[in-house]
Amino acid sequence: MAAVDINAKIPNNVDLAGDRRLQRALEQWQPKFIRWWEELGPSAFQHNSVYLRTAVDVGQDGWANFGHVEMPDYRWGIFLAEAEKDRTVAFGDHKGEPVWHEVPGEYRSDLRRLLVVQGDTEPASVEQQRHLSLTAPSLYDMRNLFQVNVEEGRHLWAMVYLLHRYFGRDGRDDADEMLERHSGDPDNPRILGAFNEPTPDWLSFFMFTYFTDRDGKYQLASLRESAFDPLSRTCDFMLKEEAYHMFVGASGVGRVVQRTADLMREHDTDDVHPHGGINLDVLQKYVNFHFSVSLDLFGSETSTNAANYFASGLKGRFQEERRNDDHRLKDDHRLVPDCSDEGIGTREVTQLAALNETLRDDYTEDCQKGLERWNRTLAEAGIATTIELPHVGFSRQVGTFRSHRISPDGRLLSEREWAEAVDHWLPSVSDRDHVTSLMSGVTEPGKMAGWVATPSRGIHQQPIEYEYVRL
Numbered sequence: 001m002a003a004v005d006i007n008a009k010i011p012n013n014v015d016l017a018g019d020r021r022l023q024r025a026l027e028q029w030q031p032k033f034i035r036w037w038e039e040l041g042p043s044a045f046q047h048n049s050v051y052l053r054t055a056v057d058v059g060q061d062g063w064a065n066f067g068h069v070e071m072p073d074y075r076w077g078i079f080l081a082e083a084e085k086d087r088t089v090a091f092g093d094h095k096g097e098p099v100w101h102e103v104p105g106e107y108r109s110d111l112r113r114l115l116v117v118q119g120d121t122e123p124a125s126v127e128q129q130r131h132l133s134l135t136a137p138s139l140y141d142m143r144n145l146f147q148v149n150v151e152e153g154r155h156l157w158a159m160v161y162l163l164h165r166y167f168g169r170d171g172r173d174d175a176d177e178m179l180e181r182h183s184g185d186p187d188n189p190r191i192l193g194a195f196n197e198p199t200p201d202w203l204s205f206f207m208f209t210y211f212t213d214r215d216g217k218y219q220l221a222s223l224r225e226s227a228f229d230p231l232s233r234t235c236d237f238m239l240k241e242e243a244y245h246m247f248v249g250a251s252g253v254g255r256v257v258q259r260t261a262d263l264m265r266e267h268d269t270d271d272v273h274p275h276g277g278i279n280l281d282v283l284q285k286y287v288n289f290h291f292s293v294s295l296d297l298f299g300s301e302t303s304t305n306a307a308n309y310f311a312s313g314l315k316g317r318f319q320e321e322r323r324n325d326d327h328r329l330k331d332d333h334r335l336v337p338d339c340s341d342e343g344i345g346t347r348e349v350t351q352l353a354a355l356n357e358t359l360r361d362d363y364t365e366d367c368q369k370g371l372e373r374w375n376r377t378l379a380e381a382g383i384a385t386t387i388e389l390p391h392v393g394f395s396r397q398v399g400t401f402r403s404h405r406i407s408p409d410g411r412l413l414s415e416r417e418w419a420e421a422v423d424h425w426l427p428s429v430s431d432r433d434h435v436t437s438l439m440s441g442v443t444e445p446g447k448m449a450g451w452v453a454t455p456s457r458g459i460h461q462q463p464i465e466y467e468y469v470r471l
């Protein structure tokens with residue numbers, strides 16, 4: 001593998017200097033990216049120093065630096081994880097064959113599509129979150145927001161590198177278009193639905209990083225299995241950064257739950273709104289919303305595209321090699337949900353056809369862990385209420401449930417029953433107004449807004465009252 005060239009215009013470990021054409025093309029894209037960042041990245045504090053982690057290597061002993069930097073000067077680089085020697089394809093029709101270092105002609109358009117869809121989500125979330133710094137509950141949180149933002153920017157670089165390097169002119173056009181589509185733009189929106197929803201407040205941000213970034217984890221983990229080795233190694237490294245984004249979500253929601261529990265005890269009431277907190281039923285509604293929107297990202301229960309991606313070796317399952325089956329999946333079967341006007345049932349299909357559902361199941365199981373932790377916090381405070389994931393059919397726009405109304409506990413409802421109850425299940429206008437009313441920025445080092453508990457520790461061994469953003 002090429003050495004890390006950290007001082008290059010574009011830091012990288014892919015020997016950009018050895019490919020002048022590619023280097024020139026990426027250096028021409030770089031100012032467009034910076035322009036996009038300045039126009040549609042964080043809407044404030046762009047020129048304050050932020051204590052950020054920057055990827056500088058991929059090795060075992062430390063891959064990141066921590067230090068204060070102004071975001072437009074962040075060193076967005078291109079890093080591939082180290083190659084695994086003699087790696088072979090782990091699944092599909094090419095199982096056992098050596099992995100590919102170039103794109104096979106017959107899979108060119110499918111691979112390009114996968115890169116574009118993945119790449120598009122990265123800048124989308126930066127756009128969705130661009131106003132949040134103004135209402136950050138603490139400097140610690142503001143820094144975390146910016147950390148997530150710059151790393152999503154780097155993930156865009158990761159996909160853009162692959163497009164430029166392996167897809168010629170088409171790839172360069174795709175890379176330009178990544179900066180032309182915008183989240184929520186009616187004429188030119190982002191590709192996936194959840195990435196056009198606004199992230200209007202910090203509770204939404206914590207939920208987004210918990211539920212929607214976790215979709216990213218599962219997509220990247222499936223792409224890490226890819227027979228196309230550069231994609232596999234790219235995703236492998238992206239997952240290192242992604243883990244922190246989910247920590248921001250899990251600990252963020254956890255701190256809100258903690259604060260709510262504290263206020264409930266202190267004031268001996270379920271209604272902490274008058275005391276500047278967020279009620280548990282509102283937290284439940286936010287969970288319902290963000291979980292169901294994120295489930296849609298996995299696609300329909302059965303999918304020929306997903307089956308083709310798997311058979312051709314482009315995209316595997318989560319932890320493909322740890323599974324005990326033939327890794328071809330043509331003869332194995334499983335049940336998937338099947339909803340009709342008669343009710344919610346199941347039907348049996350091949351594992352190969354049901355890959356979206358399998359990934360959705362893995363994702364759901366992972367989501368459940370956070371809820372268990374938050375419920376432990378509640379139990380420890382002597383509160384009997386729990387927060388639960390809604391039924392897989394609740395409020396879905398994609399797949400078998402899309403034209404049906406399902407309650408969070410999995411009952412098929414009439415349109416009228418749904419309309420009468422929906423404000424108990426999804427954030428209502430007044431819930432959102434209350435949450436919005438709590439959002440005023442706190443910028444004194446170490447201080448927290450009143451709706452969220454203090455984190456248990458600071459970042460990279462710094463104290464909580466550290467000046468994470470220099471104002």
Ligand SMILES: [Fe+2]
Nearest residue numbers: 122152155216
């Ligand atoms: Fe990402």
Ligand SMILES: [Fe+2]
Nearest residue numbers: 213216242245
């Ligand atoms: Fe992320």
